[in-house]
Amino acid sequence: MIGVLQRLIIKIILGDVLMMTMFFAQRVILGKTTFEDVPAALKKGCAEILIESGLPELVPEEFGGTGK
Numbered sequence: 001m002i003g004v005l006q007r008l009i010i011k012i013i014l015g016d017v018l019m020m021t022m023f024f025a026q027r028v029i030l031g032k033t034t035f036e037d038v039p040a041a042l043k044k045g046c047a048e049i050l051i052e053s054g055l056p057e058l059v060p061e062e063f064g065g066t067g068k
Contacts, residue, residue: 021045028058035059
């Protein structure tokens with residue numbers, strides 16, 4: 001039973017991280033937040049979302065984009 005509970009908690013936490021990453025990527029796309037203002041823990045995932053969305057110019061080169 002504890003194993004099931006642990007997996008559920010991990011799934012909830014990872015789901016929340018994904019949702020926050022998508023939230024910040026959307027804010028960068030809309031121009032409401034700069035990539036530099038994205039929390040450090042979410043920058044890598046946010047960069048991946050932006051690049052996959054065809055917007056590498058919003059991502060600094062250090063994260064694989066073409067922006068500055």
